[in-house]
Amino acid sequence: MIYKPFKDGIKLSRLGMGNMRLPTQDGMGPIDREKAQEIIDYAIAKGINYFDTAYVYHNGESEKFLGEALKKYPRDSYYLATKYFLLSNPDVKAVFEEQLSRLQTDYIDFYLLHAVGMNPPERYLDKQYGTMDYLLERKKTGQIRYLGFSFHGNPDQLEQSLNAFDWDFVQIQLNYLDWTLQDAKRLYDMLAERKIPVIVMEPVRGGRLASLSPEIDAMLKAAEPNRSVASWAFRWLMRLDNVHVILSGMSTMEQIIDNVNTFENDEPLSDDLNDVLMNAGKMLLKQLHVPCTSCRYCCEECPQGLDIPGLLGIYNEYALTLSPMSLMGLGRMDAGKKPEDCVECGNCMKHCPQAISIPEVMKKLAEAAAKSRR
Numbered sequence: 160m161i162y163k164p165f166k167d168g169i170k171l172s173r174l175g176m177g178n179m180r181l182p183t184q185d186g187m188g189p190i191d192r193e194k195a196q197e198i199i200d201y202a203i204a205k206g207i208n209y210f211d212t213a214y215v216y217h218n219g220e221s222e223k224f225l226g227e228a229l230k231k232y233p234r235d236s237y238y239l240a241t242k243y244f245l246l247s248n249p250d251v252k253a254v255f256e257e258q259l260s261r262l263q264t265d266y267i268d269f270y271l272l273h274a275v276g277m278n279p280p281e282r283y284l285d286k287q288y289g290t291m292d293y294l295l296e297r298k299k300t301g302q303i304r305y306l307g308f309s310f311h312g313n314p315d316q317l318e319q320s321l322n323a324f325d326w327d328f329v330q331i332q333l334n335y336l337d338w339t340l341q342d343a344k345r346l347y348d349m350l351a352e353r354k355i356p357v358i359v360m361e362p363v364r365g366g367r368l369a370s371l372s373p374e375i376d377a378m379l380k381a382a383e384p385n386r387s388v389a390s391w392a393f394r395w396l397m398r399l400d401n402v403h404v405i406l407s408g409m410s411t412m413e414q415i416i417d418n419v420n421t422f423e424n425d426e427p428l429s430d431d432l433n434d435v436l437m438n439a440g441k442m443l444l445k446q447l448h449v450p451c452t453s454c455r456y457c458c459e460e461c462p463q464g465l466d467i468p469g470l471l472g473i474y475n476e477y478a479l480t481l482s483p484m485s486l487m488g489l490g491r492m493d494a495g496k497k498p499e500d501c502v503e504c505g506n507c508m509k510h511c512p513q514a515i516s517i518p519e520v521m522k523k524l525a526e527a528a529a530k531s532r533r
């Protein structure tokens with residue numbers, strides 16, 4: 160395992176164990192504790208020392224599981240990271256105390272505000288709720304060693320959050336697709352300029368970058384026959400100096416064995432291999448991405464009054480993640496305005512300068528939504 164110095168003599172394993180996607184019974188039930196314990200034991204045996212969870216993961220069961228799973232190991236042999244999600248309970252003190260109890264510990268090494276950006280930073284930072292006062296106090300008592308936040312927002316929100324406190328670290332979604340697609344480069348640069356260590360989440364975009372398409376996978380395999388497709392994404396991240404820990408939510412032994420192999424040596428992608436990967440990323444976007452520019456020329460003559468560019472945006476996100484989470488926006492849409500309400504009249508296509516097969520995409524999106532509800 161390779162390590163990177165953090166602060167105060169601490170060395171963090173560059174591969175961190177994410178505990179949001181632990182193996183579950185029947186693929187969606189409670190955590191399969193036997194299989195999950197095997198993964199944790201392997202992680203420890205191979206030198207992973209950073210374990211990330213959150214109050215809300217697996218409906219609160221992730222923290223409880225992790226507390227059980229790690230209790231046989233000395234507390235100073237690993238670092239625990241967990242998060243406070245304001246919507247789960249506005250009483251930060253009650254949540255923090257419950258987390259200590261769930262995790263069977265009297266301190267948390269890395270404590271994060273959860274999903275800042277998706278939740279307005281001003282709510283977390285608002286004096287009247289006392290969230291930060293409480294957490295800074297816990298830092299003084301040593302119950303929190305390092306304070307940071309996980310971020311899902313835009314550069315302005317990041318700026319606002321960074322200006323509010325002297326943070327020890329920040330966790331962002333970073334991978335070679337989001338580098339440009341979601342402007343993750345800008346977020347990374349803002350943190351690097353301030354010398355704030357970065358913890359990476361979603362390095363393989365929820366698994367999407369572990370298998371791209373048969374054609375692109377074959378191209379990567381031809382360049383490096385003994386490397387997995389996922390290892391390319393990890394070694395791309397190793398090129399970034401300010402990335403400290405790369406979290407991976409490993410749910411099978413196969414995944415952790417492959418990832419541990421990748422992190423055996425400090426081998427960032429070479430410039431030549433990086434060119435191959437960037438080309439693969441472009442090919443993937445071309446294959447999957449619907450090139451809608453949101454001009455809305457198509458909307459006027461839609462008899463169903465669908466928000467076509469909005470729906471295509473959801474489709475693009477889904478195509479790149481294959482995650483049911485990316486379809487959540489459909490649930491908030493009014494009845495009669497969903498992809499399944501498309502009557503395939505084709506009016507929209509007459510006006511689309513990008514020649515997008517809109518009814519076809521609506522059909523695929525409706526199928527994905529139906530599948531996610533099953």
Ligand code: SF4
Nearest residue numbers: 461501502504505507
């Ligand atoms: S094909 Fe579907 S999306 Fe396009 S105009 Fe007709 S109903 Fe609207």
Ligand code: SF4
Nearest residue numbers: 451452454455457511
């Ligand atoms: S006309 Fe085409 S490019 Fe413009 S919003 Fe509609 S689908 Fe997107």
